[in-house]
Amino acid sequence: MNYDFNITLSKESRLSTVDFDNLVFGKIFSDHMFVADYVDGQWTNLEIRPTATMEVHPANMAWHYGQSIFEGMKATRDDIGTPLLFRPEMHAVRMNKSAVRMCMPEIPEDMFVQAVSNLVALDKAWIPPAQGSALYVRPFMFATDEYVGVRPSETYRFIIICAPVGPYYAKPVKLKAEETYVRAAVGGVGEAKTAGNYAASLYPAMLAKKEGYDQIMWLDAKEFKFIQEVGTMNIFFLIDGKVVTPATDGTILKGITRDTMMHIMKDKGLEVEVRPISIDELLQAYDAGKLQEVFGTGTAAVVAIVSDIKYKDRVLSLDAENYVVGPMLKETINGIRAKKIADTHGWIQEATIELQAV
Numbered sequence: 001m002n003y004d005f006n007i008t009l010s011k012e013s014r015l016s017t018v019d020f021d022n023l024v025f026g027k028i029f030s031d032h033m034f035v036a037d038y039v040d041g042q043w044t045n046l047e048i049r050p051t052a053t054m055e056v057h058p059a060n061m062a063w064h065y066g067q068s069i070f071e072g073m074k075a076t077r078d079d080i081g082t083p084l085l086f087r088p089e090m091h092a093v094r095m096n097k098s099a100v101r102m103c104m105p106e107i108p109e110d111m112f113v114q115a116v117s118n119l120v121a122l123d124k125a126w127i128p129p130a131q132g133s134a135l136y137v138r139p140f141m142f143a144t145d146e147y148v149g150v151r152p153s154e155t156y157r158f159i160i161i162c163a164p165v166g167p168y169y170a171k172p173v174k175l176k177a178e179e180t181y182v183r184a185a186v187g188g189v190g191e192a193k194t195a196g197n198y199a200a201s202l203y204p205a206m207l208a209k210k211e212g213y214d215q216i217m218w219l220d221a222k223e224f225k226f227i228q229e230v231g232t233m234n235i236f237f238l239i240d241g242k243v244v245t246p247a248t249d250g251t252i253l254k255g256i257t258r259d260t261m262m263h264i265m266k267d268k269g270l271e272v273e274v275r276p277i278s279i280d281e282l283l284q285a286y287d288a289g290k291l292q293e294v295f296g297t298g299t300a301a302v303v304a305i306v307s308d309i310k311y312k313d314r315v316l317s318l319d320a321e322n323y324v325v326g327p328m329l330k331e332t333i334n335g336i337r338a339k340k341i342a343d344t345h346g347w348i349q350e351a352t353i354e355l356q357a358v
């Protein structure tokens, strides 16, 4: 179905003030945003309008009780500037899974994809041309009832904003395997991309930073034994020529990049095992000289090479300079997104908009 959007264009573009060669991740936003409201059981007031601040009542329920979810995806371009989306329908599906868990309304998948597509097409000049750079697209939804008291909100707002971004982690990252705090327990909300998960990670992440580590590698909440994921990335290990990634068990965010990477590895004839992997297995592999690579995958970072993992009083140091699989995956996905490598899975879709005379 084709949804009717109201479009209000910005009077003047801010694009000329932006330096694509020196982008700080997530600080600069494109000219337009998409906004829709959920009222009386349906999505209304679908609109693309200039990105701007908005007024919110102090009793806004999202602030008090945390009904707030988001997605993160990237738009890229080919050589001639065609705006491209990557598996947008997967993000629509996951957004709705998060919505269900947080007792929030679902968004029709076609409405989500059309909103992203139209917005990116309208702001396509904001997609940085360099390979590895992108327009980061942030769809999010939050409660808007003005009410103090715990219950699901009856009204919500869905917004999409866009931020031009450069490559994320230039240097290899150092991880600390967390032994005190947990990210997610079975039965909790670890599989939902909901705001509170990130708030809860800030304090342990700050402690890890003080010790010189960039990110936390989370272990399971029950035994602190099985590896879950890292920050906003899923994790992969190359052990003795085989790639292993933790099986999702309700505590791990099901990364779309994770899924994409598994397809690419299969295409390249690499064996991928999806199963529980314990920190002890990792230590043993390291001691036997069989831990070859560790890398994280996610939309923002694409692939982050891991050079060190701290666990208790040990630090596993890896030869990050000589990784093969991690960098190959990054090159491949970035190449597909720039239309330099054939998109054999049909992951790429053009962003389009029909602008009527305004």
Ligand SMILES: *Cc1c(COP(=O)(O)O)cnc(C)c1O
Pocket: 072, 193, 229, 230, 231, 232, 233, 234, 253, 254, 255, 256, 257, 258, 297, 298, 299, 300
């Ligand atoms: C978003 C996210 C990921 C990565 O998901 P992608 O779909 O690959 O971007 C992994 N873990 C967490 C906790 C996340 O929030």
